Amino acid sequence: MTLAAPSIAERLRRDLKLPVIVAPMFLVSTPKLLLESCKAGLIGSLPTQNARTTAQLREWFNEIRDELATFRAAGGKPGGWAASVLVHNSYDRFPEELEMLQEYQPDIVVTALGSPKRVLKEVHGYGGAVFADVMSLEHARKAADAGADGLVLVCHGAGGHTGANSPFAFVSEVRRFFKGTIVVGGAISDGRGVLAAEVLGADLVYMGTRFIACPETMINDDYRRMMIDARMDGVVATKSVTGVQCSWLKESLIAAGFDDSRIASTAKIDFSDVHGELKPWKNIYGAGQGVGQVDSAATTAEVAAQLIGEYREVSAELMARARA
Template structure:
């Protein structure tokens, strides 16, 4: 079966299945594996130094000639420079963000994804370097604004998604966005099966952005205990919390989230700075502290039943989507004329 959507045409890929650029979890190894399998891999740069990002991009470019992306967190903070105590994060340091972008431009990465905000002028600057630009949105009005700012596609992020997310369910968000913009729409949130891919396309999406399912692969950069959590948890064992950054974020329920149900998080970015200063994200995702650290997981964790290679996951998503479409066509066809 040949797949043809706005995303396959925009990026020149076989399948419009994009691996989310999850900070810490998504390094070059995962991105290369997904892109080599026909999807779109994405490096999560949020806690990398420019040198680390350069190394990860070089790894992907040595491993595959297929398109891939780099995911940045670009909130609207105004001009400020992070102190040494705040740790490494371009999310809280515009100077560091500029250095990270310079690496991406020099390496001629095919795609940049702006996860939290698309700054004015950013798309035009990337286009000057021949780079495609996408950004995550949580409402139709945000998608319209992103298109006005020059985004080549938007990633409509439903509340089911792990990490930073909004309040609108994917089943409403995707068609609401698709009818308002003239650029491709990628669906994110709650997608971990082929049937989910097919459903997203039926809603009007041109592709999907999959996080939690790819987090639980052998190529992701997380601790094995995080993979085990992704497999073991059910759909009601995540929660929307402001504890990670001061903005709404879906996390696995644990002692960390429980503590912040009785304590008021600081506003963004102060909360993000404090969590970063304590190194809690790395402690959780890289060191395996799944009890007292923040672990971003989407509700689709309920649909993750095993740890597999990324290529196997991609093949399952593709095959499952094709079977779901064929099954639906058969069921609808059997009722024609009845």
């Protein structure tokens, strides 16, 4: 492990108001969502492929850098920020994006759909940490062996590319062989869930679905309405849309013409043209089982404040119970 990893982990523990990464979400996350998350004392993030071009990604990174500098100059203490990057071989923007990551230096680079090895040297070179998004024990071991500073364990119930494992089993097993930062995600949508994840042995929580309806995201009104209306049974996990197991709002799948037999099928995997032919994320909407906690289009700051309040309340409740 390099010197960079413990320093990032220590800084995050010290500075965060809540141990939460507002998770990267394709065609949902924006620089504004990232910045508002940071300002609220959480870790904001962005998948690089949300920018239509690398020129737009540069504009976004400039906005993030400038606004965080202004916030700090005014005495604010931002949580931190992360960029997630596709390391799959079919993603042809990777080399250019890697150069930009070195230039703009997010605190954390999360690698998705491939080995974290592809970014380790460069990110450690500027003092950042590399977290690998993993969905199986095998991938967790491989990423740990490759030298990742953190593992993001995406568990059952997560929105977007979802996992099949129970967080109870996954966190405990990974803890047996991994000493770095463990992030756990999957249907964690309230402060109680964040505390529960810490009790399980995780250091941070990956929370996506809870923030989708916030006005700072790039979703349309139809998607926002479905998020507010849906409850847990309004999401379905299937490989039929992208070829990878993903969790979607059932109402949007039905509206796009999916019937039961198509939902049971498997589509071909292809990340070569994420803004061209890959329409699913535009009219078929991703969400996880934690959707039931979304009742309004509250702002990121309001959602963060609610989560922090819930977390503190439940912590106090548990401490009182332990004393009694």
